[in-house]
Amino acid sequence: MSYQPQIKVPATYMRGGTSKGVFFLKDELPEAAQQPGEARDKLLLRVIGSPDPYEKQIDGMGGATSSTSKTVIISKSEQSDHDVDYLFGQVSIDKPFVDWSGNCGNLSAAVGPFAINNGLIPAERIPENGIVEVKIWQANITKTIIAHVPIKNGQVQEMGDFELDGVTFPAAEVRVDFVAPADGEGALFPTGNLIDQLDVPDIGTFEATMINAGIPTVFIKAESLGYTGTELQADINNDKKALETFETIRAYGAVKMGLIENITEAANRQHTPKIAIVAGPKTYTASSGKVVEADSVDVLIRALSMGKLHHAMMGTAAVAISAAAAIPGTLVNIAAGGKERNSVTFGHPSGTLKVGAEASKVGEQWSIDKAIMSRSARIIMQGWVHVPAETF
The missing domain is CATH 3.10.310.10 (Diaminopimelate Epimerase; Chain A, domain 1)
Known part of the structure; x- marks a missing residue:
């Protein structure tokens, strides 16, 4: 049997909040994986090391927990009033599927820094020192997220004294605003009841x-x-x-x-x-x-x-x-x-x-205008992730 060399895909391994994931630029994925479908799912499964009946993900980048079996695809936004589109894939550990049904709030904190580091935010918007607001379109749930990314000496500030329980080391604080976060078409309580x-x-x-x-x-x-x-x-x-x-x-x-x-x-x-x-x-x-x-x-x-x-x-x-x-x-x-x-x-x-x-409440209907939390994010590794050529 003839075996082909592995293919290399540019990738960044990042921590965001209390999660870790493999980040990709959409246009740097293999052509077949730049669109939703089987090829993309197979690629991400192999990157993470799933499905793994041993539930260890030894042969991939995953860490055998829901917090570390994650992938992110970023691209320049197709929405005229947003900076980037953010697509999140939760990779099953022991089953051959990628769940695209929701967002990862923790990794949302890493999207802004990733976008800045990869040149998706115009240079004129990045101060020498200060805060950059990155407007993110969360493509899974079609919602807006605004990340407030600290900048020091013209670069993303990663180190700081912000402590987040669940993360061992302190880092720079990234405030994340989830705008009108009700999922779907504003149905905050889908049954119509609080209880x-x-x-x-x-x-x-x-x-x-x-x-x-x-x-x-x-x-x-x-x-x-x-x-x-x-x-x-x-x-x-x-x-x-x-x-x-x-x-x-x-x-x-x-x-x-x-x-x-x-x-x-x-x-x-x-x-x-x-x-x-x-x-x-x-x-x-x-x-x-x-x-x-x-x-x-x-x-x-x-x-x-x-x-x-x-x-x-x-x-x-x-x-x-x-x-x-x-x-x-x-x-x-x-x-x-x-x-x-x-x-x-x-x-x-x-x-x-x-x-x-x-x-806020209008009549009997409640809505959430904005939810706010502070997280942190850090690049752990940049380079290429290798996958067998026959993956997809």
Whole structure:
């Protein structure tokens, strides 16, 4: 059998928030992968090292977690009033598919720096020192994101003293604004209710807040599943039955939200919706060993991504948290004290995070005008990723 040399694809490996991903310029992808479809998916799967029945992604760039099995494609924006188009692909670890159904809020923080470093922002807009606003079109969900990227000596500032729980080292702060983040056509609450009764056969009936902001998310009370809200990854991820229960609830939530028609479709839509448990403030020890005092947080949230409890918090789920917290009557708002608010500090397995949201109400309809959070981003490696020529 004749074996062809590997092909080289220009790529940048970046951390954004508490995630990592492989970033590509669209026009530097192989021609067959510059359009959506099988060739693109096969390329990204091979880059990351999926599908891997061992769930280790040893033969690729993935890190065998939902936070590190990610790809991003950036191009000059086709929208006249935006700078760049940002397409996110969540690569399944053990299955042969790429989920294009949602955004990655964490990697959103890396899009602006990547765009500047790759010459997609006009030089005249980049100060010697200051902030560049990069207007991003999030192509998966057709929404606007504005990244406020710090510049020092004419270059993207990556190093700084901003600390983000879930990330070991400090870096420069990148503020990210999610404009009108309700998913779809503005249906913030797809069922029309702040709280629904979610019936899950053979498991139970749960109060649930189902919201489309940042990413579709199903919130249920931690106590309804026997949890306290202080759990760390091992408490849930080492419990196969618990993971199956969460996945079943997520599937029924997806149907009720109108994202799928039948629960069997959930297996091919792992990225959305997210499922999270919510509880009132309690003191707990984070995964780093840091003690999070009850009076330092408004609410506790534990969220699952791609079938496992996340080590910190997905950026898009943080948008959903901020939105739900801002609207009186949701489970998140009730757990946080039940008052009107424009920001919330929540506890997650790695520590805490403060996020903000601007909510407004017209008649009986709520909307979120903007959600705001601070992240950081850093280039880890630049060069070429190699893939076998017969990949696609």
